[in-house]
Amino acid sequence: MPLYEYHCKECDCDFTLLQPATVNKDETVCSECGSPRVDHKFSTFSSKIQGVSAASKKGPVTLDELPNKDILKLPVPRLRSEL
Numbered sequence: 001m002p003l004y005e006y007h008c009k010e011c012d013c014d015f016t017l018l019q020p021a022t023v024n025k026d027e028t029v030c031s032e033c034g035s036p037r038v039d040h041k042f043s044t045f046s047s048k049i050q051g052v053s054a055a056s057k058k059g060p061v062t063l064d065e066l067p068n069k070d071i072l073k074l075p076v077p078r079l080r081s082e083l
């Protein structure tokens with residue numbers, strides 16, 4: 001389950017909730033004062049993923065970034081009609 005960070009506009013506190021991705025975030029209330037005036041900031045889980053990919057995306061993907069370089073050493077499959 002991802003972590004969701006909220007900011008309460010009522011009591012100005014930040015809180016984090018472990019919620020299923022399917023939860024209606026509009027119905028989340030502040031864990032401190034119970035106010036529904038909360039801003040959904042971001043999901044810790046997904047922001048980490050996006051942060052990594054954004055940081056490493058400084059240019060075109062090079063061979064070193066491929067997770068499995070061995071795949072390029074495999075013989076290219078040929079069509080039977082080419083033989």
Ligand SMILES: [Zn+2]
Pocket residue numbers: 008009010011012013030031032033034035
């Ligand atoms: Zn609050």
